[in-house]
Amino acid sequence: MDIFLQQIINGLVQGSVYALVALGYTMVYGILGLINFAHGEVVMVGAMVALTSLQVLLGLAVAPVLAILVSLFVAIVACMALGYTIERVAYRPLRNAPRLAPLITAIGVSIVLQTLAMMIWGREYHAFPQPFANSLHAVGGAIITDVQLGIVIVALLMMSGLMLLIHRSRFGRAMRAVAENPSAAALMGVDINRVISATFMLGSALAAVAGFMVSANYGIVHYYMGFMLGLKAFTAAVLGGIGNLRGAMLGGVMLGLIESLGAGYIGDLSGGFFGSNYQDVFAFFVLIAVLVFRPTGLLGERVAERA
Amino acid sequence: MTHPDKKLLELTGVCKHFGGVTALADVSLYIQEGEIYGLIGPNGAGKTTLFNVITGLYQMDHGTFNFDGNVFERSKPHLLAQAGIARTFQNIRLFANMSVLENIMVGRHVRTRTGIWGALSRNSSARTEELDIAERARELLHYVGIQRPVNTLAKNLSYGEQRRLEIARALATEPKLLALDEPVAGMNATETESLKTLLQSIRNDGITVLLIEHDVKLIMGLCDRVAVLDYGKKIAEGRPEDVRRDPAVIAAYLGGEAA
Numbered sequence: 255m256d257i258f259l260q261q262i263i264n265g266l267v268q269g270s271v272y273a274l275v276a277l278g279y280t281m282v283y284g285i286l287g288l289i290n291f292a293h294g295e296v297v298m299v300g301a302m303v304a305l306t307s308l309q310v311l312l313g314l315a316v317a318p319v320l321a322i323l324v325s326l327f328v329a330i331v332a333c334m335a336l337g338y339t340i341e342r343v344a345y346r347p348l349r350n351a352p353r354l355a356p357l358i359t360a361i362g363v364s365i366v367l368q369t370l371a372m373m374i375w376g377r378e379y380h381a382f383p384q385p386f387a388n389s390l391h392a393v394g395g396a397i398i399t400d401v402q403l404g405i406v407i408v409a410l411l412m413m414s415g416l417m418l419l420i421h422r423s424r425f426g427r428a429m430r431a432v433a434e435n436p437s438a439a440a441l442m443g444v445d446i447n448r449v450i451s452a453t454f455m456l457g458s459a460l461a462a463v464a465g466f467m468v469s470a471n472y473g474i475v476h477y478y479m480g481f482m483l484g485l486k487a488f489t490a491a492v493l494g495g496i497g498n499l500r501g502a503m504l505g506g507v508m509l510g511l512i513e514s515l516g517a518g519y520i521g522d523l524s525g526g527f528f529g530s531n532y533q534d535v536f537a538f539f540v541l542i543a544v545l546v547f548r549p550t551g552l553l554g555e556r557v558a559e560r561a
Numbered sequence: 562m563t564h565p566d567k568k569l570l571e572l573t574g575v576c577k578h579f580g581g582v583t584a585l586a587d588v589s590l591y592i593q594e595g596e597i598y599g600l601i602g603p604n605g606a607g608k609t610t611l612f613n614v615i616t617g618l619y620q621m622d623h624g625t626f627n628f629d630g631n632v633f634e635r636s637k638p639h640l641l642a643q644a645g646i647a648r649t650f651q652n653i654r655l656f657a658n659m660s661v662l663e664n665i666m667v668g669r670h671v672r673t674r675t676g677i678w679g680a681l682s683r684n685s686s687a688r689t690e691e692l693d694i695a696e697r698a699r700e701l702l703h704y705v706g707i708q709r710p711v712n713t714l715a716k717n718l719s720y721g722e723q724r725r726l727e728i729a730r731a732l733a734t735e736p737k738l739l740a741l742d743e744p745v746a747g748m749n750a751t752e753t754e755s756l757k758t759l760l761q762s763i764r765n766d767g768i769t770v771l772l773i774e775h776d777v778k779l780i781m782g783l784c785d786r787v788a789v790l791d792y793g794k795k796i797a798e799g800r801p802e803d804v805r806r807d808p809a810v811i812a813a814y815l816g817g818e819a820a
Contacts, residue, residue, distance in 0.1 A: 423680035440638035443671020
């Protein structure tokens with residue numbers, strides 16, 4: 255078995271998930287200048303809703319393909335509603351407040367959502383149903399599963415769709431205009447509040463898909479799963495240059511690869527002293543390194559571009 | 562079709578305070594359809610504040626605001642844009658990292674409809690609309706005389722071109738009233754002259770123009786009527802040549818007790 259190739263595949267799969275979640279962070283940051291730390295919990299809620307929906311549908315003996323599609327749809331709708339509500343209730347009243355206020359609120363929202371999820375779904379780990387045999391494919395000495403293949407393909411589709419939407423449509427233009435200059439956009443007839451709501455809903459829809467993906471990949475769902483995933487995706491967004499959509503995608507994939515290769519080789523490199531359980535350390539090394547050496551990220555713009 | 566006697570915009574008793582500072586004190590004025598109306602006054606007189614009230618960026622504390630037969634009490638900028646008011650800024654506010662064409666296309670937002678679902682499905686009406694928007698944007702680019710590749714980023718235009726682009730973007734909203742905040746500030750004589758020609762052709766196309774300007778020559782040569790603000794009050798109004806001789810105006814500009 256080719257360890258290197260295997261780690262590349264694992265990294266790409268994990269990176270696709272990071273990229274989808276990082277897009278949610280970066281879109282909200284681009285438009286409001288706010289780090290929505292509750293975004294990771296939206297991913298968790300997406301996974302939980304998909305779990306319940308799958309359990310119910312499979313219990314009713316619905317065809318597996320249909321059950322998966324419907325559950326994904328239900329999770330997306332639930333997360334969009336959640337994203338809309340979070341913005342409306344927690345962030346909009348603080349639109350003109352000092353920047354620290356919404357940031358702390360975001361952490362508060364995150365705790366509230368985690369606790370609510372714990373009350374609804376309990377503290378235990380849930381097995382995510384797998385209605386299909388997850389068959390394996392050999393790729394030049396490494397292995398990729400159906401689920402992993404699905405993750406990469408769906409993520410690619412969603413990201414190209416998002417890019418088209420943002421660069422080739424009236425809505426996307428309005429969104430970029432609000433990000434550049436809200437008051438000028440408003441004077442062009444753009445309803446800023448609507449654009450902001452739509453941005454949160456769009457990011458949450460991507461989060462729901464990401465939640466479904468990680469659950470299907472690992473087969474496990476837990477109320478705390480959004481926390482670490484959210485931090486990693488935030489790191490990916492910073493790595494690519496927060497506020498930059500292409501940066502979020504690049505940062506996501508790169509972070510996935512760094513983590514996966516790091517976890518794969520840290521044992522050899524440290525003579526067995528560190529194991530692959532140190533995987534999470536890499537993400538935060540990356541975060542610190544980026545913040546120290548290139549705070550604007552790989553594709554970010556210089557902040558003071560024009561006086 | 563313009564009606565010379567129709568009041569397009571009418572403000573009565575407009576007041577605006579910032580803390581203890583009175584920026585606008587009981588300002589009343591009206592603008593007739595089809596005219597070029599000038600707003601002048603020393604720095605800090607409240608001209609830009611009045612602009613911000615008219616375009617919905619500020620809410621007035623007192624007064625009435627009537628535009629094209631509708632009363633606006635507390636209004637939002639996008640609703641006033643919809644009603645037919647467009648503006649440019651003293652300090653240019655383009656979407657710097659978007660292309661020249663896209664800047665104008667954003668201006669079409671208020672007159673177009675496709676929402677996020679239409680954009681996602683890319684149905685035929687959404688595609689047709691998108692083509693119309695781009696086509697209209699090209700026409701406007703030509704109209705204001707910007708000869709650049711349409712994918713040039715707005716931030717890479719010359720200063721004079723940026724001003725023109727801002728006007729084109731405002732025109733894209735199909736305004737009834739175009740409000741320009743110091744459009745020739747920082748321009749040289751040639752650029753000023755060609756902008757004057759542009760403003761005249763805009764008026765000839767039936768759009769009413771409201772102008773804040775320091776360039777007295779431009780005001781005199783272009784405006785049908787002029788109002789003078791000083792310390793948030795309207796101290797004179799009328800034809801440019803009359804206003805110029807008004808003792809109160811001379812006092813405001815030169816200071817002291819003229820007349």
